[in-house]
Amino acid sequence: MTLRSGLWLPIFDELADPVVVSRLAAEAEESGWDGLFVWDHVRWRAPIRAVADPWITLAAAATATQRLRLGPMVTPIARRRPVKLARETATLDRLSGGRLILGAGLGSDRFGEEYSRTGEELDDRVRAAMLDESLAVLTAAWTGDPVRHRGEHYVVDDIAFEPTPVQAGGVPVWIAGFPGNVAPMRRAARHDGFFPVNLQDADQLAAAVDAVHGLRAERGATGPFDVVAALVPGTDPAPYAAAGATWWLTDFEPDAVTVDAVRGVLRDGPAA
Template identity: 75%
Template sequence: MTLRSAIWLPLFDELADPAAVARLAAEAEEAGWHGLFVWDQLRWRAPVRAVADPWITLAAVATVTERLALGPMVTPIPRRRPAKLARETATLDLLSGGRLIFGAGLGSDRFAEEFSRTGEELDDRVRARMLDEGLAVLAAAWTGETVEHRGEHYVVDGISFLPAPARPGGVPVWIAGMPGKVAPMRRAARHDGFFPVNLDHADQLAESLATIQGLRAEAGSDGPFDVAVGLELGTDPAPYVAAGATWWLPEFEPGVVTVDQVRGVIHDGPAAG
């Protein structure tokens, strides 16, 4: 499978300007990149001061591009309302002509204290249930049919989420998770892609994908399945491609990233292959 490349941006400080990110997205498309993904954060630790909203930024990106895949990488569903998220995702998929990819995960309080500082759920096990329930609400909403959902955490009582996304079946979902953790791999196997975080080496990726592929085979899933890897700038993606990666996302250091640095990476071009 051909490797695709995406710019992956923390929307901090200089990149907290949606117009600046939109300009970078247009340049990335012109330079042959295949996607542009953004962090979904409410805040970040010092020295970061300014933080942009991912959905407003992605809407700006959608209006100035025609081919780039785009999306949040990743949205922590447990600190969002799934009904509102259903509206946002369907609208953005329509606006972009069916280019949205939805990265979803558990979220963490470790790096930015987003959950503790806003009164959100801190227990990982509870957030895992919220994540799965939220994904179920989204899947039902994206059909355009009337949603009747009464779960442990969310209620949707007789609402149809029209207009539906541009693509029948809804928006592709990539699940984020630590390599080796069984629950995220099981979750990924039920969806359209896997985004392993904090990879140390390609062998971790190969081991995780072997598990996911086995789970997909057991479930009879044979549709397209993407694997996106975020790698430090300068890291050779070839070993990860050999292990099964289909997308390469060069990482930018959140506290120091600048528009000029991103522009330089864009004009270096996507990875070969």
């Protein structure tokens, strides 16, 4: 199986300018990279000061490229309204010609206090329920059929979301979570990919791959399924590909990443 390569950028400080990121996206495409993914935050701890919006940044990157897969990696969906996200994802997928991937997860208040300082939900279990409910709304919305949803957290009363995404079946969804945590793996098994965060080594990835594929087998799931490994630039991705990764993403340190550092990595080229 081919291992695809993606730049994964914390869009902070020097990278908080969508014009800069769109230029990097164009350079990455020219250098043979397969994807460009961005962090989704409204705040980060000091010394970070500037933070860009991921959706505007991705729209700029979409117009500067023709082939790169694009997406937020990851969006903490519980702090976004699912009907708004349905419109944003479908619109960006059409703008990009069907290249959007939606990374989704719980998020955390740990690094930027972006939930506690804005009155967002802090309880992980509640956010998990909001995440699952939002994903159900999105999946229904992407069909173009009227959505009739009345849940614990959201209501959608007979609304059809058109135009639909370009991609048949809707936008692929990759679920992020800690590799030893069963809940995100079960969630991933219902969708299109798993992004195990804070990987320690390839053996840990292999165990996560076995677990999530077992959960998919229980559901009778078939078809393509992606597994993502985020690795510090310079790490050999081969053991992770052997463990089952289908994508590797560049894991830059958010407090230290610069445009020059990103440009150096992208010019080194994607994985062979």
